[in-house]
Amino acid sequence: MHNQEIAKMKKEIMEITLIEVVGSDLCIASEDGQKVHDVIKRALEDGKNVRLSFKGVRDLTSAFLNSAIGQLYGELPEAEMKEKLSVSDASNEDLLLLKRIVNRAKEFFKDRERFETATRELMGDDDEPEN
Amino acid sequence: MNISIGNMSSTFDGFKEIIEIYGEISCMEDSICEIDMSGVNWIDANMCAPLGALLQISNDKKHFRKIRLLEMKPRIRDILQKNGFLPNFGFDLDKKPDTYGTTIEYQRFGRIDSQSFRRYIERHFVGKGLPKMSPRLAQKFRESISEIFENAVDHSRTEYGIFTCGQYFPSQGRLDFSIADLGIGFRRNIFECLGKNFKSEDSIEWALEGMNTTRLLKGGKPGGFGLKLIKKFIELNKGGLQIVSDSGFWSLYQGKIEKNHFESSFPGTIVNIEINTGDKQRYCLESELTDLNPEDIF
Numbered sequence: 001m002h003n004q005e006i007a008k009m010k011k012e013i014m015e016i017t018l019i020e021v022v023g024s025d026l027c028i029a030s031e032d033g034q035k036v037h038d039v040i041k042r043a044l045e046d047g048k049n050v051r052l053s054f055k056g057v058r059d060l061t062s063a064f065l066n067s068a069i070g071q072l073y074g075e076l077p078e079a080e081m082k083e084k085l086s087v088s089d090a091s092n093e094d095l096l097l098l099k100r101i102v103n104r105a106k107e108f109f110k111d112r113e114r115f116e117t118a119t120r121e122l123m124g125d126d127d128e129p130e131n
Numbered sequence: 132m133n134i135s136i137g138n139m140s141s142t143f144d145g146f147k148e149i150i151e152i153y154g155e156i157s158c159m160e161d162s163i164c165e166i167d168m169s170g171v172n173w174i175d176a177n178m179c180a181p182l183g184a185l186l187q188i189s190n191d192k193k194h195f196r197k198i199r200l201l202e203m204k205p206r207i208r209d210i211l212q213k214n215g216f217l218p219n220f221g222f223d224l225d226k227k228p229d230t231y232g233t234t235i236e237y238q239r240f241g242r243i244d245s246q247s248f249r250r251y252i253e254r255h256f257v258g259k260g261l262p263k264m265s266p267r268l269a270q271k272f273r274e275s276i277s278e279i280f281e282n283a284v285d286h287s288r289t290e291y292g293i294f295t296c297g298q299y300f301p302s303q304g305r306l307d308f309s310i311a312d313l314g315i316g317f318r319r320n321i322f323e324c325l326g327k328n329f330k331s332e333d334s335i336e337w338a339l340e341g342m343n344t345t346r347l348l349k350g351g352k353p354g355g356f357g358l359k360l361i362k363k364f365i366e367l368n369k370g371g372l373q374i375v376s377d378s379g380f381w382s383l384y385q386g387k388i389e390k391n392h393f394e395s396s397f398p399g400t401i402v403n404i405e406i407n408t409g410d411k412q413r414y415c416l417e418s419e420l421t422d423l424n425p426e427d428i429f
Contacts (some may be wrong), residue, residue, distance in 0.1 A: 029245035029281060031245075062357050063357055123308045
């Protein structure tokens with residue numbers, strides 16, 4: 001086995017259970033997602049690998065996942081996210097929503113400036129609303 | 132001052148009625164406001180959400196010191212008592228029991244009340260025999276309305292709270308649920324974040340399309356996905372989605388999109404979701420599910 005792979009295997013994996021961080025099985029609010037984000041980010045900054053457990057999650061929204069995970073793509077390199085993050089105990093539908101959020105976040109942060117410019121150009125002039 | 136009002140369905144004309152009521156009340160100052168309801172033969176109970184929102188803001192702004200509802204037909208009174216709307220506004224009428232289990236009561240939530248909102252949804256959609264949704268549809272529906280709530284919290288920046296009400300119409304096979312806020316609306320949100328002045332109805336359309344969002348420029352978090360998920364869900368469900376924001380109206384009904392413009396404005400945003408309760412289909416394509424690999428998410 002390659003040395004790098006051995007080193008990766010030995011790295012500590014921290015399991016973060018969403019419902020424990022949120023304190024409920026309803027993972028719906030953006031601000032609860034922020035709590036999860038802060039825990040994940042701290043762990044990654046401490047050099048840990050993170051396994052996100054969706055065990056017991058009843059409801060899940062895009063608002064929650066954008067806060068918890070989407071914004072990490074604006075803060076950490078995509079390669080680091082891919083290497084250090086994993087997911088467990090997620091239903092197919094949870095995985096589908098998570099995958100959509102991740103893809104969208106990657107697109108946003110890949111070329112933020114280009115996105116902003118394109119958006120402004122698409123929208124033309126910029127008069128102030130009357131009301 | 133006396134205001135006459137008419138029927139209120141979850142349609143362009145129904146929302147126009149709401150906006151016109153607000154237009155008249157907002158011209159008042161510390162008045163006794165009398166609303167003549169003799170012309171109201173029908174009210175979609177979910178319309179109590181925007182009605183409650185406008186009465187709340189009018190009360191807070193002291194447009195009236197007292198409000199009276201006159202000539203209300205017994206059938207209309209029944210609806211507004213059952214869903215708790217009248218008792219909530221101090222009309223000195225008790226809440227009536229929801230005999231048929233078709234009411235989703237009128238409520239006002241604070242910005243941080245996501246969990247209470249979810250419990251409210253649970254309370255009104257589970258164990259009451261309404262509506263006859265498959266478990267999968269019920270789950271999707273709950274998540275969709277949580278998305279609308281979070282969207283209102285994130286985008287409106289409202290301090291007045293979020294107003295909700297719904298009604299199940301068994302004979303029509305539909306369930307309508309409305310969420311209203313008194314926030315800045317789509318148009319101003321887009322202008323403040325992106326510097327662009329759209330017509331109100333175009334700003335709603337913009338927010339529902341493709342990659343568009345104001346979130347990236349506001350807080351560094353990607354977003355703008357909630358409403359798009361709901362739109363997709365409604366398209367599959369063959370239900371309806373109506374959005375009113377400022378003077379704009381956008382509607383998706385059984386696959387058809389309609390935009391329109393009111394002469395005056397609603398002081399915030401109303402989202403109405405209409406579920407086709409007879410729908411039995413699955414809500415993920417098999418191809419989407421089978422393509423997913425947990426090892427290949429990030």
